[in-house]
Amino acid sequence: MNDAHRPNAEGPQLRTLLLTDLCDSTTLVERLGDGPAADLFREHDRLVLVLQQRWRGRLIDRSDGLLLLFERPIDGLGFALDYARGLREMGTARKLDLKARAGLHVGEVLTWRNSDEAVKVGAKPVEVEGLAKPMAGRLMATARPGQILLSAVAEPLAHRAARELGERGQQLLWKSHGRWRFKGVPEPQEIYEVGEPGIAPLRAPPNGPKAWRDVPLWRRPAALAAEIAVLAMIGTGVWFATRPQPAIAFNQRDWVVVGDLRNLTGQGVLDDSLEQAFRISLEQSRYVNVLSDLKARDTLERMQRKPDTVLDRAVASEIALRDGARAVILPTVAEVGGRVRVSAEVIDPHTQTTVYAESADGTGANSTLGSIDTVTAALREKLGEAMKSIERDSEPLPKVATSNLDALRAYALGLKAYASRQYPEALQYFQRAIDIDPKFALAYLGALRVHTGAVDSRMGRPFLDKAVSLRDHLPPRDGLYLDGWVAEFGPHPSAQAPAKWKLLATLYPDYYGGHYNYAWASFLVNDFGEALRFAKAASVPQNAFRGNAVELSARVQLAQEQYASALRSFEQAAKIERYGPNRRHAAALAVMKRFKEADTLLSQLPTGTLLKADVTNEFERISVPVDQGQWDRAREVADRAAEAARKATPLLADEFELIRLSVLSLQKPRSVDAARFEAVLRSSLEGARDVSNRDRNIQLFHALAAAYMTQREGLSAIAARWLPELEKVSADIDDPMARQLLQVVRAGQLRLQGQPEAAVKMLRPLLADGRELFQVRVALRDALLAAGQDEQAALESKWIAGHRGRAYMEAAGDLALQTVNVADTNLAAGAMSRGGQVVANSR
Incomplete structure (x- = not known):
């Protein structure tokens, strides 16, 4: 009584089918008896349920075998591999040889739900039909016990995504068994086997009446x-x-190149606005990845083409092949019969043939945004994305962008200027978009990015607040990006922002802003393993800012004392970005004591000016001379940098004054007027109290560093006077690196008060996870010396002298203690070479 009609029928959908058959199940019942066999099958059912949930499978039918549907081939393969392993473990426990045959295929299927009446009398809730089903059945029936066979359609998709299975995916064995003939299938089919070593048979299937070797x-x-x-x-x-028929084997997270919009209407306002709208609409997908326009233009330059070259069918296809994109999308807008038609073609870049085409008509230019949503949704479905996913991850363009084409055009021009690092021009365009449409949330977010990139958080705050008030007008991905910046500007950025960036990276694994920002957040707290993992994830060719990610990888490698790897990464980043010398590259050379090369590189950098980026070049210009013992040169640069920083921002002004005083103190201990350090402490602490200040954690670190330097100068009274206020602000901000430096200051007070053993007890726990500040080791060494534990102190001196990369690269406090770290490596190394020990600071 299976209803003849098909209620709730859906159109053909591209799905992964997995068919399995538990071998010799009838014999098992005879061998075990009804009771033990029932227990076995109950455990089997629990295994299937767990794996079904783990791999997001939809169970359609079951008896001795299973029929499951999956969105992706890699999910079906993951289920099959875990199922084979689970059966083996169940069999071992019972001294049985439990194996199943499995067939995996990708193809179009029709699914529909049976009526409640039909289900009550025994029908399955869901029916699946289509040519893909018998094909999967033939593969399963052909397989040997324990064998997983894949069709020629499923194999390349699963093989390419095998990295998602982790280390196990790298150990899988893949084997072609040649071309086979299946009964009822007119064309021969190539079949493949995949499995784990020691489990998979990896033997050709036997010929049978329904399948035989061609x-x-x-x-x-x-x-x-x-x-x-x-x-x-x-x-x-x-x-x-x-x-x-032409087709593209498109899989989730594959890339597409969007060509330049062909505007056949004669209305210039549609040129940039509709192209940007098309990208915004398409980028809402978690299934399709869109190569950024910046990355496409970068590849164009590497092809030795002019930057303004039109990305037509041929050029866009070449870019796709170079950058590993699976398809090209060419959008067009034209007037047809008095109506405005938006259309798009999906192009196979290998053949440049049109595989799919979709269009939508409307009345007037303002209809184009709705038409774009219609077209992109249809294209996403054609490329294999599930309709439920499209509905879940799609918002109308007027809601997540703007309904005003002039505002959209200004925003598009702002993005182009930002991509070219023309920040003042980009800000003007974003502001123009905001003036036209005050509810254009993406434009506020663009202005925020300009200000944060220019290290001007106070100017960026109003744009952040406005974007937050309009969060419902952002696409889902950009909403998560905004959440990250809200945490960065919040009262506890170091505690809250990393989780936000990691969430963005997890939900949108090919949106590399999340990976890079999380890597940077990890780097700031000395979590070098996590920082390197996510920086490398952002170092892929599809990332328009790949050079930044490679350079961050280089910094992490240098902090991990991997000098040769770091140097190669710095050189690679310079080639990618083509920005020439870089101060951190110079630091790597200095770490390796290649000082002449480091000095030559630093001499090519701009000198400290009103430009904040130029002022920061002075960090290494001070530290590298200190590393060489060239104190007069270091003081000259420090004086110049402090003067330039006073004209930049309060944060940089306090920081470079602290560095200047530190150089004086290192060259001639106890030569600095205590009031100077105290002035920096007071000014930095004032900035740290401002809850609206995004950099308050950095300014707290500067205040603590100033207190620490007074201790090194033997001025413990100043640190004692300010310690209660420093503790209060530190508890409010809750920054992990500031907490460590606060412990260093507390321990310093104990040591200077004649309690070195208590200082050692306070500092040792900070070494537990390997994320300790460099100066924690210095303070511990000094406390051990004061306690008479010379052998332990010698071990700390060895660590200090052997971590030159960390001394230069530790980013806590925006490099405020870089110069002190570098000087301490040489003091420790010098004392060790003399067979003695460094005298404790201010002892």
Whole structure:
């Protein structure tokens, strides 16, 4: 009584089918008996349920075997591998040889729900039909016990995504078993096997009545004449009737290149605005990845083409092939019969042929945004994205962007200027977009990015607040990006922002802003393993800012004392970005004591000016001379940098004054007027109290560093006077690196008060996870010396002298203690070479 009609029927959908069959299940019942067999099958059912949830499978049918649907081939493969392993473990526990055959195929299927009446009398809740189903069945029936067979459609998709299975995916064994003939399937099919070592048979399946190896003609002379006759009768007409339709084996997270919009309407306002709208609409997908326009233009430059070259079918296809994109999308807008038509073609970059085409018509230019949403949704479905996913991850363009085409055009021009690092021009365009449409949330977010990139958080705050008030007008991905910046500007940025950036990186693994920002947040707290992992994830060719990610990887490698790797990464980043010398590259050379090369590189950098980026070049210009013992040169640069920083921002002014005083103190201990350090402490602490200040954690670190330097100068009274206020603000901000430096200051007070053992007890726990500040080791060494534990102190001196990369790269406090760290490596190394020990600071 399966209803003849098909209620709730859906259209054809591209799905992954997995069919399995538990081998010799009837024999198992006879061998075990009804009771033990029932227990076995109950455990089997629990295993299937767990794996179904883990791999997001949809169970359609079950008896001795299973029929499951999956969105992606890699999910079906993951289920099959875990199922084979689970059966093996169940069998081992019972001294049985439990194995299943499995067939995996990708193809179009029809699904529909049976009526409640039909289900009540025994029908399945969901039915699946289509040519893909018997194909998966033939593969399963052909397989040997324990064997997983894949079709030629499923194998490349699963093989390419095998990295998602982690280390196990790298150890899988893949084998082709050649071309096979299946009963009822007109064309021979190549089949593949995949499995884990020691589990998979990795042997050719046996021939059977429904599947047999496709033997070449020359090995079948008796049938040769007959087959030639058949071929002659069929002729050219059969080729036309059976030729394959164009298609792209598109998989989740594959990339597309969006070509330049062809505007055939004559209305110039549609040029940039609709192209940007098309990107915004398409980028809402978690299934399709859109290569950024900046990355496409960068590849264009590497192709030695002019930056303004039109990305037509041929050029965009070449970019796709170079950057590993699977498809090209060419959008067009035209007037047809008095209506405005938006259309788009999906192009196979290998052949430049059109695979799919979609269009939507509307009345007037303002209809184009709705038409774009319609077209992109249809394209996403054609590329394999599930309709539920499209509905979940799509918002209308007027809601998540703007309904005003002039505002959209200004925003598009702002993005282009930002991508070219023309920040003042970009800010003007974003402001123009805001003036036209005050509810354009993406434009506020663009202005925020300009200000944060220019290290001007106070100017960026109003744009952040406005974007927050309009969060419902942002696409889901950009909403998460905004959440990250809200945490960065919040009262506890170091505690809250990393989780926000990691969430963005997890939900949108190919949106590299999340990876990079999380890597940077990890780097700031000395979590070098996590920082390197996410920086490398952002170092892929599709990332428009790949050079930044490679350079961050280099910094992490240098902090991990991987000098040769770091140097290679710095050189690679310089080639990618083509920005020439870089101060951190110079630091790497200095770490390796290649001072002449480091000095030459630093001499090519701009000198400290009103430009904040130029002022920061002075960090290494001070530290590298200190590393060489060139104190007069270091003081000259420090004086110049402090003067330039006073004209930049309060944060930089306090920081470079602290560095200047530190150089004086290092050269001539106890030569600095205590009031100077106290002035820096007071000014920095004032900035740290401002809850609206995004940099308050950095300014707290500067205040603590100033207190620490007074201790090194033997001025413990100043640190004692300010310590209660420093503790209060530190508890409010809750920054992990500031907490460590606060412990260093507390321990310093104990040591200077004659309690070195208590200082050692306070500092040792900070070494537990390997994220300790460099100066924690210095303070511990000093406390051990004061406590008379010379052998332990010598071990700390060895660590200090051997971590030159960390001394230069530790980013806590915006490099405020870099110069002190570098000086301490040389003091420790010098004392060790003399067979002695460094005298404790201010002892």
